[in-house]
Amino acid sequence: MGRAVGEREAVAGGGTRRARAGGSRWRRAALAALVAAAVVLPLSGAARPAIPAPPPAVLAPLTPATLASAYAANRVDAARAAGMAEAHGDRARAATDRALAAPTSRLLHFDGRGPGQVTEVLGDLAHATRVAVLVPGSDTSLDTYGRFRATASALHQRITHETPSGTRTAVVAWLGYRTPATISTTVLTTGRAEQAAPELRAVLRELRAAAGGKPGISLLCHSYGSVVCAAAAPRLAGLGVTDIALVGSPGTGRGSARALRTTARIWAARGSDDWIADVPHVSTTLFGTTVGFGTDPVSPAFGARVFAAGSGGHGDYFAPGSVSLANLARIVLGETGEVTHA
Structure with a gap:
């Protein structure tokens, strides 16, 4: 009888191993399909000519006293970039650059070359005690x-409306890396994120200096941006980051929240x-490259604080009136006890 039981256990164990192997093969096949699509589909599009623009302005180190001059210098650069894009025949880019050159714009950084990069401040950074x-x-x-x-803008309006007495806030839109x-x-690996991480840490240092070294900072990381935040996380000490929120994340490239070492x-x-x-929330090696980002950040195995995001889609986390925007505002304002959970 013991032998029969052992044989049945062996058969059952073999079935489990085959099921696991089958699941692993499916995941690898799914990732392989993603890689194939990623390689093949861009070949059908024509390469876009480079868009000319002046090099970024050379600025003095950021402090509360130098913020205004930095904003002004970057507005000048954006206006020059608009003229060059117009002469190049790219009216859409010219319109974007002109909007960024508006007298009310607060640009910490601007680079209109190629895909372009910009760091824009909404609110009074010099006096902010909470920064998103x-x-x-x-x-x-x-x-x-x-x-x-x-x-x-939607987040800024929400937190401005709800800011407690004595709290001053600012929202920073950081397009400071070349997104995949x-x-x-590139969207299937951590390569761009690893390149972006030092740039993110650098701008956090500048934000702290520009705000007099006092604000609490929340990183709100959407989609591939969550991979960037994870890459930056282990070296955030001293930069004032109190919270990291991952929304619509494909994974982080780390197996758990603890592995972010922050x-x-x-x-x-x-x-x-x-x-x-x-x-597929897996990570595997294909063609000599690690593909995928591993554990699902909203799964219990990851260990994050999972909050409610409602019924929205991938681009709806900051939609006015949404559950997710309300919770993100509470995180930024430090009202963590008010965050509703999924």
Whole structure:
């Protein structure tokens, strides 16, 4: 009888191993398909000519006293870039640059060359005690900046409306790295994120200096931006980051919140209609490259503080009136006890 039981256990164990192997093969196949699509599909599009623009302005170190001059210098650069883009025949880029050159714009950084980079402040950074830094995901550039800025504006309006007495806030839209294309090999690996991490830490140091070294900073990281925040997380000590919120995340490239090696609170959320849930949350080696980002940040295994995001899709986390925006505002304002959980 013992032998029979042993044989049945062996058969059952073999079935379990085959099931696991089958699941692993499916995940690898899914990732392989993503890689193939990422490699093949961009080949069908024509390369876009480079857009000319002046080099970034050379600025004095940022302090509360130098903020105004930095904003002015970057507005001048944006206006020059608008003229060059117009002469180049790119009216859409010229319109974006002109909007950024408006007298009310507060630009910490501006680079209109190529896909473009910009760091824009909404609010009074010099006196802020709470600062939110938005880190965008794939396909974000100056050509799509209006969409990204709208998310920052929605958050700024929400926290301005709800700011407690004695608290001053600012929202920073940080397009400070070359984001990957949604259909590309780069969006499936941590490469761009690792390149972006030092730039994110650098701007955090500048924000602290510009605000007199006093604000608490929340990183709000959307989609691939969550991979960037994870790459930066282990070296955030002394930069005032109190919270990191991962929304619509494909994974972080780390197996758990603890693996981020930061004292900041780690939050995660996903809307019920977000397609990112269908991306395999695995990491594997294909063609000599590690592909995928591992553990799902909203899963218990990751260990983040999971908050409610409502029924929104991948681009709805900052939609005015949404559950997710309300919770993100509470995180930024330090009202963590008011955050509603999924």
